[in-house]
Amino acid sequence: MEAAGHLIVMPIVLPLAAGAFLLLLDERRHVIKAVISIMSTLALMVVAIALLGSADNATASSGAATNSVYLLGNWPAxxxxxxxLDRLSALMLVLTSVLALASLAFSLARWHKAGPHFHTLFQLLLMGLNGAFLTGDLFNLFVFFEVLLAASxxxxxxxxxxxxxKAGLHYIAVNLAASSLFLIGVSLIYGVTGTLNMADLAQRIPAVPAQDRMLLEAGAAVLGIAFLVKAGMWPLGFWLPGAYSAAAAPVAAIFVILTKVGFYVLLRLSLLLFGVDAGATAGFGDAWLLFGGMATIAFGAIGVLASQAVSRLAGFSILVSSGTLLAAIGMADARVTAGALFxxxxxxxxxxxxxxxxELVERVQDPAANVLSVTMEAYSDDTQEDVADEEVGVAIPGTLAVLGICxxxxxLLLAGLPPLSGFVGKFALLTAMVRPEPVADGVVVAGSTWVLVALLILSGLCALIATMRAGMQIFWAPIEGTVPRVLLLEIAPVAFLLTLCxxxxxxxxxxxxxxxATAQALHSPSGYVRDVLSAQPTPGPNAPSDK
Structure with a gap:
């Protein structure tokens, strides 16, 4: 706590203050609003990196998982x-701030002027995300969840x-239903346990009487469905590709982290409330997550192959990612969890x-040209060879070269091929699955694990085929295309994110x-429970001192 201090609350206060101040400014003052929003997001990223270092150093110095606890009202848990603040929440804060900075910088080219209160909504979205990652209470998780949804x-x-x-109204309707399920699930859990503090729940759940266990599991299942809708698990994620592909480019980019809210909460609650120390409810829902995740990977891979629009290809790629992460939670193995986080x-x-x-590559060709190129490919138009002969030796414009490289x-990243981080993440996942530890004679890898391994490999192959097909239609199609006008402010965020990979x-x-280290702490949550429940309020100025 001494290392982080009041810095823990800054990821919530900073975007809240910035969003409220931006709301007071005239909507026509685009430059001032953009400067304030960028400065707030930059400060948020600095704070998040500092908190990440604090969480890492606290654990390294003590040799055990140490969590920083901030008592907002100075009341004990x-x-x-x-x-x-632990390693996982710090990681999510950094990931959110980095993606937010890239999305916000991209929007300054033109998108932030396309509608009212863009920057205010963006900052409130960051506030809700950061609050959801930091809170240690289910009811406040609901509050922050509603804040981020309202902004979204x-x-x-x-x-x-x-x-x-049209897509936005579908998105709103689905998420309103998920919010209702969230509230119902929280109510059922509170009715059985009498508390909503996550650490306190971890202590009380093993002692729940047998006659109340079914009600507890029903509440947990309803709560889980709310977050599975957000994570996009099949068949609950039918809305996601359409909504994300229709959204503005910077909005769709920051929305990628919204699906990770569902993953974060499911990972946190499954290991904290239904881990190995949960008694009769230990492992509740793991099998559903494993098989539901595999079904989501299969559905997403088919959607990737079937997508003609590149934006829908990206939307289905989110489902493949979500399915992989959900299946990893279902395996309930620390090494698999570590690979899943990477x-x-x-x-x-x-x-x-x-x-x-x-958005940048779609400026190369009109949608009609894309359809025409697919038609020519399907019917093997003879004019392709003539056009190809005429264009031998034509130089590729610099803009197209940069876009093609990106x-x-x-x-490569979506397919999980070397040398970028997608390969490292998939390799870590597959290694943990097929080489369980401790290695001993007679240890047999489960059949479901081999199915998951096959799905991960096939989904990468599908992504490779789909992106190659889309790349050829955009950059190599023999139809006259235009060199798009791309600003440095637009390509720089893309290059920034890819460089990070x-x-x-x-x-x-x-x-x-x-x-x-993060996975080990999550699978041994006793330190989290101890630190939260033992945190003491700060003495007031008139409190008696010990002598």
Missing amino acids: PFGIVLV YGLVLHGSGPLRV YMVSSTLTIGAFFLLI FAACG LVIAVQGGQIMRYME
């Missing part, structure tokens, strides 16, 4: 609201247009960059060490 409703409709409005960081940055890049990098691959050993 479980009576007051608490924020908890405005952002998904940003820029208007009939397609965006994969989560890589896939989030990759798909965020892909959504930003899609597109190829996204394809390269850095993650180069520093894979150090990052995997962090992920393994």
Whole structure:
């Protein structure tokens, strides 16, 4: 606590203050609003990196998992609201701030002027995300969940247009239903246990009487469905590709982290409340997550292959990523969890960059030209050879070359091929699955694990085929295309995210060490429970001192 201090609350207060101040400014003052929003997001990233270092150093110095607990009302848990900083929450804060900075910078080219209160909604979205990652209480998780959803409703409709409005209304309806399920699940859990503090729940759940266990599991299942809708598990994620592909490019990019909220909460609660120490309810829901995750990977891979629009390809890629992470939770293995966390960081940055890049590459050809190129490919038009002969030796414009390199990098990352971080994440996952520890004679890898391994490999192959097909239609199609006008402010965020993926691959050993320590702490949650419940309020100025 001494290391982080009041810095823990800053990821919530900073975007809240910035969003409230931006609301007071005239909507026509675009430059001032953009400067304030960028400065707030930059400060948020600095704070998140500082908190990540604090969480890492606290554990390294003590030799055991140490969590920083912030008592908002200066009331001890479980009576007051608490924020908890551990390795996982710090990781999510950094990932959110990095993706937010890239998305916000991209929006300054034109998108932030396409509708009212863009920057206010963006900052409130960051506030809700950061609060969801830091809170140690289910009811406050619901509050922050509603804040981020309310902001996302405005952002998904940003820029208007009939397609965006239609997809946005579907998005709103589905998420309102998920919010209702969230509240029902929380109510059932509170009715059985009498508390909503996560650490206190971890202590009380093993002692729940047998006659109340079914009600507890029903509440947990309803709560889980709410987050599975957000994570996009099949068949609950039918809305996701359409909504994300219709959203504005910077909005779709920051929305990639929204699916990780579902993953984060499911990972946190499954190991904290239904881990090995949960008694009769230990392992509740693991099998559903494993098989549901595999079904989501299969559905997403088929959607990737079937997508003609590149934006829908990116939307289905999110489902493949979500399915992989959900299946990893279901395996309930610390080494698999560590690989899943590495994969989560890589896939989030990759798909965020892909959504930003899609708007730029779609300027190369009109949609009609794309349809025509597919038709010519299908019917083997003879004019292709003539056009190809005429264009021998024609130089590729610099803009197209840069876009092509970025597109190829996204394809390698989505497919999980070397040398970028997508390969490292998938390799860590597959290694943990097929080489369980401790290694001993008679240890047999389960059949479901081999199915998951096959799905991961096949989904990468599908992504490779789909991105190669899309790349050829965009960059190599023999139809006259135009060289798009791309601003440095637009390509720089894409290059920034892809460079981070390269850095993650180069520093894979150090990052995997962090992920393994995070996974070990999650699978042994006694330290989390101890630190939260033992946190003491700060004495007031008139409190008696010990002499």
